[in-house]
Amino acid sequence: MVEITGVLPHSRAARAGILAGDVLLEINSHAISDVLDYRFRLAEPVVVLKLHRGPDLLEVKIKKGTYDDIGLEFGTPLMDKKHRCENGCIFCFIDQNPKGMRETIYFKDDDSRLSFLHGNYITLTNMRDEDIDRIIEMHISPVNVSVHTTNPDLRVKMMKNKRAGDVLRYLGKLADAGIKLRGQIVLCRGINDGAELERSMADLAKYYPALDSVSVVPAGLTAHREGLYHLEPFSADECAAVIDQVEAFNATLEERLFFASDEFYIKCGRPLPAGDYYGEYLQIENGVGMLTSFGSEFDFMLDNLLDDEKLVKREISVATGEAAYGFMVQLVEKFTAACPNLICHVYPVKNKFFGGEVTVTGLLTGTDLAEQLAGKPLGETLYLSRTTLRSEGDLFLCGMSPDELSEKLGVNIEFVDNDGSEFCVKLLGLE
Numbered sequence: 001m002v003e004i005t006g007v008l009p010h011s012r013a014a015r016a017g018i019l020a021g022d023v024l025l026e027i028n029s030h031a032i033s034d035v036l037d038y039r040f041r042l043a044e045p046v047v048v049l050k051l052h053r054g055p056d057l058l059e060v061k062i063k064k065g066t067y068d069d070i071g072l073e074f075g076t077p078l079m080d081k082k083h084r085c086e087n088g089c090i091f092c093f094i095d096q097n098p099k100g101m102r103e104t105i106y107f108k109d110d111d112s113r114l115s116f117l118h119g120n121y122i123t124l125t126n127m128r129d130e131d132i133d134r135i136i137e138m139h140i141s142p143v144n145v146s147v148h149t150t151n152p153d154l155r156v157k158m159m160k161n162k163r164a165g166d167v168l169r170y171l172g173k174l175a176d177a178g179i180k181l182r183g184q185i186v187l188c189r190g191i192n193d194g195a196e197l198e199r200s201m202a203d204l205a206k207y208y209p210a211l212d213s214v215s216v217v218p219a220g221l222t223a224h225r226e227g228l229y230h231l232e233p234f235s236a237d238e239c240a241a242v243i244d245q246v247e248a249f250n251a252t253l254e255e256r257l258f259f260a261s262d263e264f265y266i267k268c269g270r271p272l273p274a275g276d277y278y279g280e281y282l283q284i285e286n287g288v289g290m291l292t293s294f295g296s297e298f299d300f301m302l303d304n305l306l307d308d309e310k311l312v313k314r315e316i317s318v319a320t321g322e323a324a325y326g327f328m329v330q331l332v333e334k335f336t337a338a339c340p341n342l343i344c345h346v347y348p349v350k351n352k353f354f355g356g357e358v359t360v361t362g363l364l365t366g367t368d369l370a371e372q373l374a375g376k377p378l379g380e381t382l383y384l385s386r387t388t389l390r391s392e393g394d395l396f397l398c399g400m401s402p403d404e405l406s407e408k409l410g411v412n413i414e415f416v417d418n419d420g421s422e423f424c425v426k427l428l429g430l431e
Helices: 034-041 112-118 129-138 152-159 166-174 195-205 236-250 263-268 290-303 320-338 364-373 403-408 420-427
Strands: 001-007 023-027 046-054 056-063 073-076 143-146 181-186 211-218 258-260 314-321 342-349 381-385 412-416
Touching: 023 034, 034 129, 129 166, 143 211, 143 403, 152 166, 166 181, 181 258, 195 211, 195 236, 211 236, 211 263, 236 258, 236 263, 258 412, 263 290, 290 420, 314 320, 314 364, 320 420, 342 364, 364 403, 381 420, 403 412, 412 420
Parallel strands: 143 181, 181 211, 211 258, 314 342, 314 381, 381 412
Antiparallel strands: 001 023, 001 073, 023 046, 046 056
């Protein structure tokens, strides 16, 4: 049961007399506990809602279009609290945050509902058979799973959860029921690489075609690992070996399923694959094909600029993480060659806040940006990736706001999504 916190004016629910403060118990005789129950049971042309209003029980019947909303609002998007992670993964990035940050930074979620709603990856360790049965009944798909290894004993060791090995059986149950699976392997040097990676790929490939892709990404290591499991970064040669291993295994399959992340290619100096390598970019949110996609979008927009648009005169700047710096320089060089009146400074920013091996743009902080860009020519506008901000879009991870950074640097700041076309247009000052 969940409390209704609001009813939209003139909605079907309002016309039926439902009030804020009513407690929703059931829809069509099915108990409602969260957003998945609600959305699934609401997808009928006629719904009967059982409500609790003070001491009274009410039933309200509403006729509607099959997938139409009825206008109820709830306290949280999930209509429930987020499910907290029950693991102690040896590579967990949240455990590597420095002390003294916002409390929300340290919250670890592992919530199957967020997998469905927002594409989050889950480990399955806090799920039971009835949770899997609900996914199958509702045909929630895809289910994004952080696998890491298919060796049950090793998975228990890596995740410090005694259920970590047993719940691997859920993959087969979901696949047999026709649920689309998408996997992730966070690779730890000397732990789940080499022969263990080979085993994991072989085991996971058996779930094809229910399994449509698996990303292989290196564990992110910060400078704040005091008291944590000792892990070492992959060397350039080892990154190349991971790519070769993944591609050699893909060559045995009828369709490419496993993808090494962009970070492996960048660290070993190999060119990124072309766009057709990634198909539908199913793993782009895991940093697989992100730069290739961005570059393709950028090139397309640049090739289609009008002649007068290329004559825009302005001086601007771009700041990026160390990993993407070379890539961004190449894009800007092409851009300024086509737009000769435009001056664009590109600056790499070292991540001193997290330190260690953290070089991705999305983890840059306002403090590092402010310190390292101070006194540099920034032009009329500084462009940053929107991924540097938390999901609400109002703060960097260090707690600094965009307005504070703008004031410190004395420059207007604009944020760009991971979209090469938008980046190209914004550099010209066009909307």
